[in-house]
Amino acid sequence: MSDTLESHLVHERRNRPQGPSPVDLVSVQSQLAYGYAGNSASVPVLRRLDVRVAEVPTTLLSNTPFYPTLRGRVLPDDWLADLLRGLDERGVTARAPWLASGYFGSVANGRAFADWLERNHAAGTAPRYLLDPVIGDMHTGPYVEPGLEQVFIERLLPLAWMVTPNAFELERLSGRPSHDQADALRSSRELLARGPQWVLAHSVAGQGADELVTLLVGHGGTWRLASPRLDVDVAGTGDVLTALMLAFMLRGEAPQRAAERALAGVHAALESTLAHGYEELDVQAAPAAALAEGPARFPAVAL
Secondary structure, three states, X not given: OOHHHHHHHOOOOOOXXXXXXXXXXXXXXXXXXXXXXXXXXXXXHHXXXXXXXXXXXXXXXXXXXXXXXXXXXXXXXXXXXXXXHHHHHOOHHHHOOEEEEOOOOOHHHHHHHHHHHHHHHHHOOOOEEEEOOOOEEOOOEEOOOOOHHHHHHHHHHHHOOEEOOEHHHHHHHHOOOOOEHHHHHHHHHHHHOOOOOEEEEEEEEOOOOOEEEEEEEEOOEEEEEEEEOOOOOOOOHHHHHHHHHHHHHHOOOOHHHHHHHHHHHHHHHHHHHXXXXXXXXOHHHHHHHHHOOOOOOOOOEEO
8 A cells, every 4th residue: 555545544533442353363365246255255154153254355356257257356466465464563463363365366465475474473473374275176177377386385384284175186285196085095194294283175085976075184083074965066165164164163173073063064055055046155054054063964983
């Protein structure tokens, strides 16, 4: 922001309390005017679960890229860096317990984020970090700029406490096949050796064409969650899965129980999307299903 514009905007308010506003999570992802992906998918879910979110956009787009037109733009990297700097100036970075990143939109934005995170790690002010390494999917291939994968591998993965790739992204990060369960387990353990405490690998092929597997792999244990494959392809499922994981870990749930709740929520959102014939994921259906008590709909089975 220019000094001229800043001096025009900054003003004082009378009788404004000076106590800092609480923030549970800083979420750095894409933002849409219509539809559900990135922050536009995760933030509604998080706020329904009483999570206080500071949302930082990496893109401002009209919609997901599955339509005949796409408007808006990827934010310039200096804009993203400026927004993150503003969080530092308000003390948000130092007091928020969690940080999550998703779709960056450009290699330059990935590098700007990595610069910021590395500085905060060096200063001891970095929140616990969940990396959703958005790269692509099995049926689409990569849909990010070449070079962003190296930012994930070389700079962000070593700083992450948890990483949440789909099977395609797990393959790209590990450099080994990750389509089925046995391969995905080996690849997840490869990522653990590079820094994270946990890997949540989702959209892994199950024992038949109608089953999907989610694997939670940590240094102290491994769990498998199986769910039916639904005949629907919409954006935002990984973003909602990550959001629900964060919400329930913030509540003190163990990662395996958070994974059970998260998978139940995503599956309910997909079922509602199909039932209503929506062209976008019904994210509003996820929180209630994730909160349901009783036996887990998709139990985490220790391996």
